[in-house]
């Protein structure tokens with residue numbers, strides 16, 4: 001048996017198209033143009049690629065895109081002043097400060113300074129707390145993408161056994177909350193968990209968000225499980241270049257899982273698409289409009 005490959009590229013393109021339709025509708029009916037501001041500090045090449053892609057996709061969805069590039073040696077006060085200005089700007093409905101920030105800047109203080117209503121990365125404690133409490137919240141984009149990919153295989157996750165490997169604020173923890181909201185039974189594993197293969201073996205849904213190349217082996221999986229691989233690991237090739245692999249041994253998983261996301265072409269594709277969803281949601285909420293019919 002070969003697992004079904006969950007095509008993040010196709011699912012993300014479909015989501016972006018639905019966002020674009022809703023953006024056109026709110027423009028037409030309410031004269032509202034959702035706007036996303038991205039703040040990039042320094043010149044980390046990977047961050048620059050992400051920011052460029054966010055800019056292109058935001059514009060393609062019909063939204064306004066604002067970029068703020070600041071030097072790596074910007075002071076904490078000047079960075080906070082940019083965030084405060086964006087908080088006040090009525091054309092900006094979503095604010096994303098690209099992480100990681102250069103050393104010397106206080107990431108937590110910057111996140112805390114973002115207006116929670118515009119916190120489209122879902123990292124502000126208000127949003128994290130609301131999500132943990134089961135209330136309506138802006139949720140982090142990568143976990144949202146993981147849920148959409150899972151639902152492309154299982155429209156209902158009710159009662160399914162899920163394991164989330166990794167407990168970061170960016171991925172693991174919010175993903176656990178979203179799975180609970182879907183009525184899954186969730187195990188959260190991390191570097192101190194005992195018998196990880198044994199825990200994974202019981203799961204119908206496996207989420208790997210660790211950052212260790214191909215750590216999850218095929219023989220850890222329950223036959224037929226759905227595997228969502230969040231990991232993005234760059235490993236050297238013989239020719240001196242690098243290639244991307246996930247946290248799951250993909251070829252092994254193909255022979256045992258029921259469905260699996262590739263790396264690249266899986267979760268990574270969904271993150272920016274979900275950022276657009278969050279920006280549209282934030283714009284509608286700020287304008288007092290009903291929640292848009294895109295998720």
Ligand code: NDP
Pocket residue numbers: 142165166167168169170171172189190191192193196209210211212230231232233267268269271
């Ligand atoms: P973090 O480094 O913040 O967290 C990693 C987690 O993995 C920690 O909770 C850690 O446990 C756990 N862990 C580490 N080693 C082991 C182990 N041997 N066994 C079990 N658990 C372990 O990473 P992120 O959550 O930010 O990212 C995870 C991966 O996802 C990375 O590869 C990253 O590049 C990728 N990523 C992909 C995105 C996308 O768009 N596709 C977006 C964001 C991230 P502990 O807490 O005990 O230290």
